[in-house]
Amino acid sequence: MLRFNLRQIEAFRAVIQTGNMTLAGELLGVTQPAISRLIRDLEEEYSLQLFVRQAGRIEPTKDAIALHAEVERCYGELEQMVKFATDLGSFRRRRLRIAAIVGHSYFFLPEVIKSFHARCPDVVINLRSGSSSEVVEHIERGRSDIGLALLPPEVHGVVIREMPETNLVCVMPKAHPLEKCEKVTPQDLDGIPLLLISENSLMRKRLLQAFKEAEVQPNVIMESTYTGPICSLVASGMGVSVMDFLTADAYSDLDIEIRPFSPSIPCELKLVLPGSQVESQPARIFIEMLREHVR
Structure with missing residues (x-):
């Protein structure tokens, strides 16, 4: 059973902060004897000696x-809880928390966020960037309202x-x-230096499967965790890449x-x-704008 008396804890905290029973009482709007009694009750309840008198x-x-x-640790959490409870009625109307994979946070979402802000200027936007698994974790734990990730069809604990x-x-x-070429195939890329997204990507695995089925060994000269830097290197003449259309289009300048790449490989x-x-x-408004932008 929770036995802590919050008033005792407030008195204890005030005495620590001020170093004086009288000042602690003034801080809490009570008398010095009341503070002394609260501290004494706290000490007796838990068999503690919390303060000693030295040099006055x-x-x-x-x-x-x-x-x-x-x-102090608990007070920090309590203040967060009180703030959350206070704002609960209006929280969702005033704040939108978005989690997205890193690449799309840089080159795709900014334009959508700008358009959204113009439409809903009173909504504060929070954007978190990370891997697809981190995006799912943020949504699952209630840290974000909307996630954008590259995922296979089956992911548990969230709605896809x-x-x-x-x-x-x-x-x-x-x-x-x-x-x-009207369309580029694995055969067209035989022997050509390739810059690709790294091995742990579902997109990369499907691409390599297409090369395997075409009996072509890809000449991969560079791998990157994210596709953004690849476009700059392609523009410099370092090689060729196969990537999702949204990234490529963002760097089309x-x-x-x-x-187009053939066979057709969807970006999940x-x-x-x-x-x-x-x-x-x-x-709902942001999702609508997001879908329209992708179209």
Whole structure:
């Protein structure tokens, strides 16, 4: 059973902060005898000695210092809880928390966020970036309202919604011989230096499977955790890449050309949403704008 008397803890905390029973009473709006009684009751309840008198002032004991550290930690959590409870009625109307994979946080979401802010200027936006698994974790633990990640169809603990489908494309430097191709195939890329997203990507695994089925050994000269830097290197003439269309399109102002890749490989960009939380109006508006932007 929880026996802590919050008033005793407030008195204890005030005495630690002021170093004086009288000042602690003034801080809490009570008399010095009331503070002394609260401290005495706290000591008796838990068989502690919290303060000793030295040279006319009281000094905290080791137990008091240890207890104060724990009290401060709990007060921080309590203040967060009180703030959450106070804001609960309006929280979802005023704040939108988004978690997204790193690449899309840089080149895709900023334009959507800008448009959303113009439409809903009173909503504070919080954007977190991470891997797909981190995005799912944020949504599952209630730290974010909307997630955007590259995921397989089956992910547990959250709600997954489809986004408008986009496919992988081939990105090459301007004036590259592959410019003449209407579609680029694994056979077209035989022996050509390739810059690809790293091995742990589902997109990468599907791409390598396409090369395997075409009996072509890809000439991979560089791997990157995220696709963003690859476009700049392609523009510099370092090689060619196959990546998701949204990334390629975001960098289309560079000296690159974009061609469809065949066979068609979908980019599994998904919306990740909490399993039990009703979508707020800002969330619904943002999702609508997100889908429209992908289209």
